[in-house]
Amino acid sequence: MGRSQRKKPVKTAKKTLAPEFTVPAVKGMPFTRLPDMDGYPSRSVSPPASTAARDSESGQTWLTHCYGAVGVGRDNALDSGSGAELYVVTGHAPRHLDRNIALVGRVVSGMSLLSSLPRGTGPLGFYEKPEQHVPIRAIRIAADVPPEERTRLE
Numbered sequence: 001m002g003r004s005q006r007k008k009p010v011k012t013a014k015k016t017l018a019p020e021f022t023v024p025a026v027k028g029m030p031f032t033r034l035p036d037m038d039g040y041p042s043r044s045v046s047p048p049a050s051t052a053a054r055d056s057e058s059g060q061t062w063l064t065h066c067y068g069a070v071g072v073g074r075d076n077a078l079d080s081g082s083g084a085e086l087y088v089v090t091g092h093a094p095r096h097l098d099r100n101i102a103l104v105g106r107v108v109s110g111m112s113l114l115s116s117l118p119r120g121t122g123p124l125g126f127y128e129k130p131e132q133h134v135p136i137r138a139i140r141i142a143a144d145v146p147p148e149e150r151t152r153l154e
Helices: 111-115
Strands: 052-055 060-063 069-072 086-088 103-106
Antiparallel strands (some): 069 086
């Protein structure tokens, strides 16, 4: 088995996490109603510098599956995602996954590198053969980068 195919042990992290698909809307958080109707939330809105939706009737807010969104892979069970497998939306936004799969953030730098990776030949672009896999050697979470090394973003 090649190095890129070996799974690393989970160690002390939880193997499953309770699903967090929505959160209560924060009172006073500025949202701007989008000009076009969205087929997924009853109220289509976007806060500054993010891609989220809010339903004022239920009082819930959630991140949306837009280009560059980072999500947690999971199996069919709602609590089967541990955070050990992540994905990035690199093409058409799969909005039917909103409120079904937890999103944890978005890519703010390097999207051109991710979106240029070859797509797999299987359903949804999955790789069917080990030789199709393209290892990603490093990804850094902005909060883990020392302040003096961070890319300045606005």
